[in-house]
Amino acid sequence: MTDQLVTPATEQASTTPTEADTTTIEVVDGPTLVRMFEGASGWLQHHVHTINALNVFPVPDGDTGTNMMATVQSAMQELRSKLREGEPVGDVANRMARGALMGARGNSGVILSQILRGFAKGLEGKQFVTTAEIAEAMSNASDAAYKAVMKPVEGTILTVVREAADAAKQHAHEKNVVKLFHEIVAAAKRAELKTPDLLPVLKEAGVTDSGGHGLWVFLDGALRNLRGETITTSEEANTGEVEHLTQSVGHPQSGDLLDQEWGYDIQYLIRGSNERPLDVDTIRDYINGIGDCALVVGDETLVKVHVHCPNPGPAIHYGAEQGIICDVVVENMDLQAQEFLQEEAPPQVAEAFGTVQTTHELTGVGIVVVAPGEGIAEIFRSLGVSDVVSGGQTMNPSTKDLLDAVEGVDADTVIVLPNNKNIILAAEQIIPLTEKRVHVLPTRTVPQGIAAVMSFNYAGALEENLEEMREAVAHVQTGEVTTAIRTTTIDGVSVNDGDIIGLLNGKLVVAESSPEAVVRAMLDRLELDEYEILTLYHGENVSPDEATAMMEALQESYSSLEVEVVRGGQPHYHYIFSVE
Amino acid sequence: MPKTVIVTDSTADLTADEINELGIHVVPMTVQLGSKVYQDDLKQPRERFFQMMAESTERPTTSSPSLATFREVYDAACGETDDIISIHLSGKLSDTVRRARQAAETMLGRCQIHVLDSEVTSVGQGILVKQAARMAREGAPVQEIIRTLRGMIDHIYVVFFVESLDFLEQGGRIGKAQALLGTMLNIKPMLILEEGEIEPLEKVRTRGRALDKLAEFVSEFGRIESLTIMHHQSTSDEIQSLIERIETARGESTPIFVAQYGPVLAAHIGPDALGIVVYEGLRENPWDW
Numbered sequence: 001m002t003d004q005l006v007t008p009a010t011e012q013a014s015t016t017p018t019e020a021d022t023t024t025i026e027v028v029d030g031p032t033l034v035r036m037f038e039g040a041s042g043w044l045q046h047h048v049h050t051i052n053a054l055n056v057f058p059v060p061d062g063d064t065g066t067n068m069m070a071t072v073q074s075a076m077q078e079l080r081s082k083l084r085e086g087e088p089v090g091d092v093a094n095r096m097a098r099g100a101l102m103g104a105r106g107n108s109g110v111i112l113s114q115i116l117r118g119f120a121k122g123l124e125g126k127q128f129v130t131t132a133e134i135a136e137a138m139s140n141a142s143d144a145a146y147k148a149v150m151k152p153v154e155g156t157i158l159t160v161v162r163e164a165a166d167a168a169k170q171h172a173h174e175k176n177v178v179k180l181f182h183e184i185v186a187a188a189k190r191a192e193l194k195t196p197d198l199l200p201v202l203k204e205a206g207v208t209d210s211g212g213h214g215l216w217v218f219l220d221g222a223l224r225n226l227r228g229e230t231i232t233t234s235e236e237a238n239t240g241e242v243e244h245l246t247q248s249v250g251h252p253q254s255g256d257l258l259d260q261e262w263g264y265d266i267q268y269l270i271r272g273s274n275e276r277p278l279d280v281d282t283i284r285d286y287i288n289g290i291g292d293c294a295l296v297v298g299d300e301t302l303v304k305v306h307v308h309c310p311n312p313g314p315a316i317h318y319g320a321e322q323g324i325i326c327d328v329v330v331e332n333m334d335l336q337a338q339e340f341l342q343e344e345a346p347p348q349v350a351e352a353f354g355t356v357q358t359t360h361e362l363t364g365v366g367i368v369v370v371a372p373g374e375g376i377a378e379i380f381r382s383l384g385v386s387d388v389v390s391g392g393q394t395m396n397p398s399t400k401d402l403l404d405a406v407e408g409v410d411a412d413t414v415i416v417l418p419n420n421k422n423i424i425l426a427a428e429q430i431i432p433l434t435e436k437r438v439h440v441l442p443t444r445t446v447p448q449g450i451a452a453v454m455s456f457n458y459a460g461a462l463e464e465n466l467e468e469m470r471e472a473v474a475h476v477q478t479g480e481v482t483t484a485i486r487t488t489t490i491d492g493v494s495v496n497d498g499d500i501i502g503l504l505n506g507k508l509v510v511a512e513s514s515p516e517a518v519v520r521a522m523l524d525r526l527e528l529d530e531y532e533i534l535t536l537y538h539g540e541n542v543s544p545d546e547a548t549a550m551m552e553a554l555q556e557s558y559s560s561l562e563v564e565v566v567r568g569g570q571p572h573y574h575y576i577f578s579v580e
Numbered sequence: 581m582p583k584t585v586i587v588t589d590s591t592a593d594l595t596a597d598e599i600n601e602l603g604i605h606v607v608p609m610t611v612q613l614g615s616k617v618y619q620d621d622l623k624q625p626r627e628r629f630f631q632m633m634a635e636s637t638e639r640p641t642t643s644s645p646s647l648a649t650f651r652e653v654y655d656a657a658c659g660e661t662d663d664i665i666s667i668h669l670s671g672k673l674s675d676t677v678r679r680a681r682q683a684a685e686t687m688l689g690r691c692q693i694h695v696l697d698s699e700v701t702s703v704g705q706g707i708l709v710k711q712a713a714r715m716a717r718e719g720a721p722v723q724e725i726i727r728t729l730r731g732m733i734d735h736i737y738v739v740f741f742v743e744s745l746d747f748l749e750q751g752g753r754i755g756k757a758q759a760l761l762g763t764m765l766n767i768k769p770m771l772i773l774e775e776g777e778i779e780p781l782e783k784v785r786t787r788g789r790a791l792d793k794l795a796e797f798v799s800e801f802g803r804i805e806s807l808t809i810m811h812h813q814s815t816s817d818e819i820q821s822l823i824e825r826i827e828t829a830r831g832e833s834t835p836i837f838v839a840q841y842g843p844v845l846a847a848h849i850g851p852d853a854l855g856i857v858v859y860e861g862l863r864e865n866p867w868d869w
Contacts, residue, residue, distance in 0.1 A: 356759075356761075356762045356763075357758075357759040362756070362759055362780075378764065379764045379765060382762050382763050382764040382765075383763055383764075383765075383783065384759065450765070451785075454767065454782065454783040454784065454785065455782050455783070455784075456782060457781055457782045458759070458779065458780045458781060458782065459772060459774070459779065459781055460781075468782075475789070531786075532785075532786035532787065532788050532789075533766075533785050533786050535765065535785075562766075562786075564765065564766055566764060566765060580785050580786055580789065
């Protein structure tokens, strides 16, 4: 299978020494590191789509390239915001690491941020560094990456960083930083090419690891600028990020062919402050003027904006001028989604806020959850959670998004439910960043999160509650139904691009032609005697009528189960269901 | 010296045999269903009314006993004694205990009536009433009986789940459980009586899971003197299944009783609630657990 290995050949140029490698640089000072980072970040930005394309799983998932890029862009912003002349290399590395940590999204983004943090630790307090010190810092970086994950897996970004660090150590005697970096980058590529031999799932799909590839791209970009190339990161870091995210959350199967004529669905919250209260009417007037279907609700402390525009830039830019914006969701709509959104009435959410008492009001313990889709967010709010961060399969919130939500809860103790396997790590990063006591319960699906919130005991002590919630999570079966975005074979199931596929507790088990057939196939795999209730959360691309028809059909076949259907409003996933 | 006499209301869910044997006086509660009014005095069988409730589409309403009803019962009891202890359901759930106090004042000079808020109801209240009656029969002084009962109240736990919050909401007895209103998914809230008030514990999706939670609740006690399953119209299969879960959690040494909760409670929590009343017993030595 290795002959079919997908790894973009054109990018391998810098692994062969070139004329430019005769450049001799003996020390890296602050400005040099900034330049290297600029190259690394710009190169990553440039290759985000090829990195995303290496995603093995046929589900629209948190894209590795997008997540890594969002992470380094946050670092880049932090660097640019306070750039000063003659800044010591240690300080530059430190700010870079901090920026990356705050912006970390997805598992690959979190690991990359930890790599930068480990690297920065090695440079601490130094004005400039030599090759030996860089080699030392690379070892630190590798150790930090391994520590970031509970169960390190080889054949991933971890293998690549470790082998890159080993190469650095071997060549630490080398005086020229350019030569050292050349060795590091070459070792990273060799390690990346080895990943399919270490991780069967990669071999089966005929690709190298996307995170490993991303790290190689990152290191290669650093080397290129070190040698004198001038790769830059797009100046409008924010807009760039939004554009890339948008492309990844649109219809991934259409890739670059994304047609923009339907425009974007933009939603965000603006937080005002005492000094700068928000003027809802003025905001509404402006938003009305720039797009369709505008909805602006709220008060002087918090305003929710929802609008459809041909271009997301102005709406977001305007919001950011009014106050602090958060929970930004930008989606590229296809026609169907657009029609659907017009039918819906989002203000219900605001009402739900008022009536439900949150767990922190009643017990002093807050709960922050991540939810894909307004419907699911609303269900969580109705269960008394303190805050909902929007995100999920395709939009992994950053560490900072999660941190902001936690900081916003009026309680000293907060339980965080990531509800997605690719968000758990980012959530865990906030623990040392806040003075609040934060407990991350590693929920991997929305139904697990709902089960956990349900089992929160208002009279229970924190430890008991965490235990109860863990137990509840183990008790629920999750099914997820989506459309395959690539042709592949995973866990013995062969999948064609466009098939409807079913994941039972995160594992791909079935590929069929219709959502109903997929749900039935998954239900038939469960010992249904043990369960009493099936809850279907239908996605934004399923109409309430279709969902109801599905519910009725299932109710007829599975008469021993109580079948319930609720709008989840999640993107990409036709249905998420739980069996309890 | 004549013995102390015990009075309670019909929400104590005692059987006719228990009342006769222990010489307990019962103030009947009133339940109205449509145009029909039913007096629950624990002496007549409740089945007919339950049948009516099950067949009716209307929601039953309840009212606490009038002053006259109280006076009637107190009058009768006064003929037997100088000291009455009148034990009633939680003052946070009903006006009954306040009516009792008002009625007791009008009896001043004829006999001494001690009104006690049980802070619970149903089987929990019944445990207090039976204890009081037993002590009275053995000739315990009235103050000692009251002291004992006050001590027992903190050791009685009433935990139950309801099929939905509709009955509680409509009857206005929802208390802090209103925190659970507005939940968008169908849930079966687990509730507890805490200092006389209904408080939310957690939210459960299915009856099976609720049974697990009830068993889990009892598994946390070191010692249990009595454990009673409180239901209204649960199937014997469901009750058996709960008993099995409790036995798995605690071993078979704890005796388990089953009692049916009455029409007043059914009107307020619905006919499909299921719960457990635990009485830990009084510790003779605080270190002896």
